[in-house]
Amino acid sequence: MSYFKVLGFNKEPFSTSPDPEFFYLSKEHETALTNILIELRLKRGLSVILGDVGTGKTTLSRKLIQELKEREDFIFHIILDPSFENEHLFLTSLLRNFEISPARGNFSNGVNIGNGSQPTILDLRESLERFLFQKGVTENKTVTLIIDEAQKLSEDSLEVLRVLLNYETNEFKLLQLVLLGQLELHSKIMNIPNFFDRISFKYTLNPLDFDETKEMIQFRIKQAGYTANMHLFLDEAVREIYQYSRGYPRRITLLCHKALKNLVLKNKFVVDAGIIRELIDEEIKSGWHKRDLLAQKNSY
Numbered sequence: 175m176s177y178f179k180v181l182g183f184n185k186e187p188f189s190t191s192p193d194p195e196f197f198y199l200s201k202e203h204e205t206a207l208t209n210i211l212i213e214l215r216l217k218r219g220l221s222v223i224l225g226d227v228g229t230g231k232t233t234l235s236r237k238l239i240q241e242l243k244e245r246e247d248f249i250f251h252i253i254l255d256p257s258f259e260n261e262h263l264f265l266t267s268l269l270r271n272f273e274i275s276p277a278r279g280n281f282s283n284g285v286n287i288g289n290g291s292q293p294t295i296l297d298l299r300e301s302l303e304r305f306l307f308q309k310g311v312t313e314n315k316t317v318t319l320i321i322d323e324a325q326k327l328s329e330d331s332l333e334v335l336r337v338l339l340n341y342e343t344n345e346f347k348l349l350q351l352v353l354l355g356q357l358e359l360h361s362k363i364m365n366i367p368n369f370f371d372r373i374s375f376k377y378t379l380n381p382l383d384f385d386e387t388k389e390m391i392q393f394r395i396k397q398a399g400y401t402a403n404m405h406l407f408l409d410e411a412v413r414e415i416y417q418y419s420r421g422y423p424r425r426i427t428l429l430c431h432k433a434l435k436n437l438v439l440k441n442k443f444v445v446d447a448g449i450i451r452e453l454i455d456e457e458i459k460s461g462w463h464k465r466d467l468l469a470q471k472n473s474y
């Protein structure tokens with residue numbers, strides 16, 4: 175029997191997968207989500223969400239997708255890893271994902287390259303523009319591209335996106351773009367003239383505060399089907415978790431997961447400060463904690 179069933183859960187409460195069902199709407203996550211949805215509705219073009227490692231960007235994107243799935247007038251696609259080697263590959267992948275067949279036969283360097291050959295970059299761009307016009311203007315749909323791990327976008331790929339953002343009618347942009355990335359995305363974007371100016375909504379996700387940490391833990395426990403009428407995590411334990419995790423959702427989740435496994439091993443039913451301190455001590459002794467702190471410093 176799984177450890178979480180022993181404790182009275184239907185599902186694993188602290189899995190690290192970005193499941194929207196376990197998404198706790200902290201004030202910041204809610205502000206980000208609501209504003210992205212408003213920008214999409216107004217077809218304003220570009221939203222950028224920055225956040226340090228493990229602050230909930232991918233989970234937020236899944237929540238956004240869940241919302242968009244409920245709206246019939248949206249056509250969307252998410253790119254999970256935008257490491258494209260060149261413009262051609264990036265554009266080809268966009269066409270494939272939006273199920274657009276590239277119109278071939280444009281003139282390349284004055285020579286008609288005809289059918290059967292690779293579409294040129296111009297072909298790809300034009301096919302994409304035609305698609306965006308057809309969907310956005312003729313069919314009144316909102317075409318949305320979400321890019322997670324956007325800090326991995328190369329300069330060339332950012333330039334592709336900049337060009338796509340130029341496709342517009344008098345009233346709105348034909349492609350809606352949502353970029354979610356780690357903090358270095360900021361400096362990448364700042365280095366590209368005309369990109370930064372185009373952002374209509376920008377936001378940075380910060381770690382949670384103490385109350386939110388507590389609420390997130392309670393929320394996930396409830397979502398996983400825990401119904402017993404007692405506090406599984408004592409306040410003193412949450413305080414330790416907050417201090418160690420500094421409110422970073424991934425660290426909170428990992429620590430809570432370990433704490434519950436420990437509870438079962440020890441045949442206990444409540445997580446107290448002692449259990450959490452023990453787990454943190456183990457991490458420090460094993461050397462992982464130190465490395466983690468270094469990694470964190472680098473990410474600022």
Ligand SMILES: Nc1ncnc2c1ncn2[C@@H]1O[C@H](COP(=O)(O)OP(=O)(O)OP(=O)(O)O)[C@@H](O)[C@H]1O
Nearest residue numbers: 190196197198227228229230231232233423424427
């Ligand atoms: N608002 C939230 N509510 C509940 N759990 C969350 C929330 N935000 C993040 N988490 C949890 O924290 C973990 C990390 O979240 P996520 O993968 O979304 O972070 P990230 O910002 O995309 O990290 P990275 O920069 O490494 O890609 C996941 O296990 C996720 O379930």
Ligand SMILES: [Mg+2]
Nearest residue numbers: 231232322323
């Ligand atoms: Mg992520």
